Amino acid sequence: MSALIERRALLKASGALIITFAFGPHFGRAASPKATKPVGLDSVDSYLAIDSGGLVTVYSGKVDLGTGVRTALSQIVAEELDVPFASVTLIQGDTDLTPDQGVTYGSLSIQNGGVQLRQAAATARRALLQLAAARMKVAPETLTIDSGTVVGAGQRRLALQALIGNQTLSIEVDKAAPLKNPDNYKLVGQSVQRLDIPGKVTGQFTFMQDFKVPGMYHGRVIRPAGVGAKLISFDETSIAGIPGIVKVVRQENFLGVVAKTEWAAIKAMRQLSVVWSDWAGLPASIELWQHVRQTQVIKDDVTSNTGDSVRALASSQHQLQATYDFAIHTHGSIGPSCAVAQFDGDRLTCWSASQGTHNLRKQLAAMLSLKDEQVRCVYVDGAGCYGRNAHEDAAADAALLARAVGAPVRVQWMREDEHGWDPKGPPTLLDMRAGIDSSGKISAWESELFIPDGAAGFVALVGADHAGLDSLGKLSPGGVIQDLAIPYTIENVKTVAHRLASTPFKPAWIRSPGRMQNSFANESFFDEIAAHQGVDPLAARLEYLSDARAKEVLERVATLSAWRTRPKPDWHASKSTGWGLAYTKYELVRTYVGVVCEAEVNRKSGEIAVKRFFVAHDCGQIINPDGVRNQIEGNVVQTVSRVMKEELRFSQSKVTSVDWASYPILQFPDVPIVVIDLIDRPHEVPWGAGEPTAALVPAAISNAVFNALSMFVSGSPQVIV
């Protein structure tokens, strides 16, 4: 029925590995490996192994966050090696077994991770053909590989696994190793069904939240009553009546309970009598945007600067300006973060759904004053995280508690922990200015972004902060200045990011960080200018773009949505339907997307209904079309939720959006129809699909509402100005 089951049967039959080293997939979950497997980025052995049964194990530093890349990466390797898809197993994100291919973020799993795997497979393929040629005493060029078997003239056949004997390839990845011609692809480009879905719909799949080890206890952490509150005292007798309590663990302001059962740990967490100091250091929420404006600027990052925007603006015939703000968001994983930590002497193994186990290893080692080599982090699939949520923080909690009790500890955060303490998408403010010259051209474009300093680095671990320990954390909002520069050719442009010294809540990246906020401002402001000029938004964009792929993606979304024949909004009706367009060439260097949103606005109540989204999408070579569609749909629906429903609420002490009632998200009846046109370019490099569409959703909604009402939406959620 499923590839998963076939694989399980195959795995059972597999013997020792022969191409490379004595490791098999079963090492993926073991507490400690018996020998050292290569994990360097340059070695083929780091990425691939073929065993005596012909089974291929892929070692991927990029992990499947619920996006389907386990399947897509397996397709890439099976294709390039010409082995049966069912013979490929993928091990992901294990610091002892997989190469550090970078954190799984930024829509880069296929674009970077997949391309690295493809090159390793191409190198292995060439080496295997050379070995076969020597064995068969023919020229390598006369040989091909078909379903894991080398085939020569006269139908001479040799199974891959019979080739190598008990030796390692020990070769370096060669960037010049020839890749297969995409015209001959059998797997890449096909909507292969996802490997994980049968297990996920039958309860057989092991999520991080399901993972257990023998002798494991359950931990919960009691968080401070205010973000910066100090622990004054606690009374252990208050939980004396709960059976199965193992220990109450305190380290400065870190306070946890460990129990033999999960329910006992939860009850103890709820019942423990604790006194915290008063703390009210957050800005008043109604003054958030003044607070952002008044925060100290550490430096300015100029992300583009052509011509002389100041002079052009001053001499322009018309000047336009607008301000856009974007609310604080939480990741909102449906499954709260979870981890299991186990010490073996002075070695720690931590199982986590972290999107960056290699970085987590460094952070845990720093927190515990261990060497990196003493910590092993192993990825286990969790609930979708959409960025750096709290998986890493749960890992820190589990490690601190496991060390304190000398036994393995599992920590799963409660709902209020996840909403209250995961790092947040920071509040983002943009000031925009444009000048129109006497010929009607946009002669000047300026933007100022107010955003915390930092990049996608280490986000401090909550437990470490509370315990007074260093976890290498620093301000890390993500790559938030991307897409502040614009894709349009305008003579005088200056885009500046004012990097702020602080932000009310510890920041981290949430899907399309910065790019979404910057695209919201850019694409909305572009429509304001077009409206001022009386020019159609599509025609206006085409006028300032010269790139053929940009034009194609816009033309295709226009056709898909019947843009040019769309009905004109009835500005006198009680409900008015508007249409909004938005475009990106993501980060100015990759995936092209054009979207059109159809939204209905109730002129009396102000209620906005997002009805339909049309998406034309060009991410170059498509590995798995249905996987890309699934991602695009998720991009649209999740971001409609963020724009229409979400805004973190807080008091001056703490987050008050602590559950789904106080932080509502989109529900089924409000989900729009999504219509997609995928542009496949098999001979181009593959780019990401996990983020680019999301970046456009806020502006497309804003532009549709503007079109419906002839006014602009310049805040999120739906603040009409």
Add this chain to the structure above:
Amino acid sequence: MPAYQLNVNGKDVIADVDDPVMPLLYFLRNEMGLHGPRFGCGLGQCGACTVHLNGAAIRSCVYPIGNVQGKVVTLEGLGTPENLHPLQHAFIDEQAVQCGYCINGMIMQAAAFLKRIPKPTEDQVREELRPNLCRCGTHIRIVRAVMRAAQAESRA
């Protein structure tokens, strides 16, 4: 320690628990190793923990084990990889999963619903699933999968 007689997925089991208020979810997951039902909120707000009690979809994260009387069915009891329930089949056919953490709730809610309303409209399905939250944005496929299962059932 109080013992409760339960029937889970067709098997009689005795639950020895020290607290009758403990939600059913913890017994199913930690004592029986049934990982279909999942902890999402502990508040009955998201649906990830949904199981059937006497055929009705309930939130096992807030349902005290001491109050459980009758037959409990989890995702594992609905169907197996070798013998899929039509909804499980439809979710695979439609590839109606992203991370999959919410999917237990979607399938269990829909299964109880289709017993009551075998031929729903799409709007009825959306309304029925309103309390079930999905963060990945898989809603469109989930509705399609439920409609597909309903059609498959009505043909059978």
